[in-house]
Amino acid sequence: MGSADVDVFYARGILSNEQVDGVLSLGMADYLDAYRIDSAEVTSEHMFKAKTAWDVELSRHIGDIQFHAQAGTVRPPVNLILAQDISCAVVGFLLANQLDHPQIRDIRFVVVQTEYRHHGILNRMIRALVEEYSVITLDCKNESYFRSAGFVVTGKLGNHTTMQLGALSGSVSPPTSNL
Secondary structure (H helix, E strand, O other), X not given: OOHHHEEEEEOOXXXXXXXXXXXXXXXXXHHHHHHXXXXXXXXXXXXXXXXXXXXXXXXXXXXXXXXXXXHOOOOOOEEEEEEEEOOOOEEEEEEEEEOOOOOEEEEEEEEEOHHHOOOOHHHHHHHHHHOOOOEXXXXXXXXXXXXXXXXXXXXXXOOEEEEEEXXXXXXXXXXXXXX
8 A cells, every 4th residue: 555546636526425424534533643642631521622622623624615615616715635545435634724815725634544654645635735825834743744845843832833835925845755
């Protein structure tokens, strides 16, 4: 199973039920994986509230994507890039929102299923976003993944690092490493 066995594409139409379920279940699996790292720092009540908020936010974004697909919005304010294996199962996704400028997107969720990591899928999803938008921003806990994709640190937000790729007045080079 390599990068060639996975199709990476913009989800511009109505998502199938399988795609919606795949994104939601993969998003929740990533949430649980991310919070295992911090489990000593938070209570189970905090984790439950955060999990609920995460699920609600991801579900809201999926609803926005479906709405804009039905409306035929050419450049929707929410973008979804899917990675599907040869059986059409969702093995990764990148969800980004428009910020203050139509050429700026903020990555809100990015997930690649564990067994598909280190095959370039994350970079392919980022490249798809970079092909249409000048500036990509995000905040993350592990900046090394995104540094190797060309992002630079722009600040700190709690225990997260804020990062950016590209500039409105300059050119954007697509990532080249094999994340």
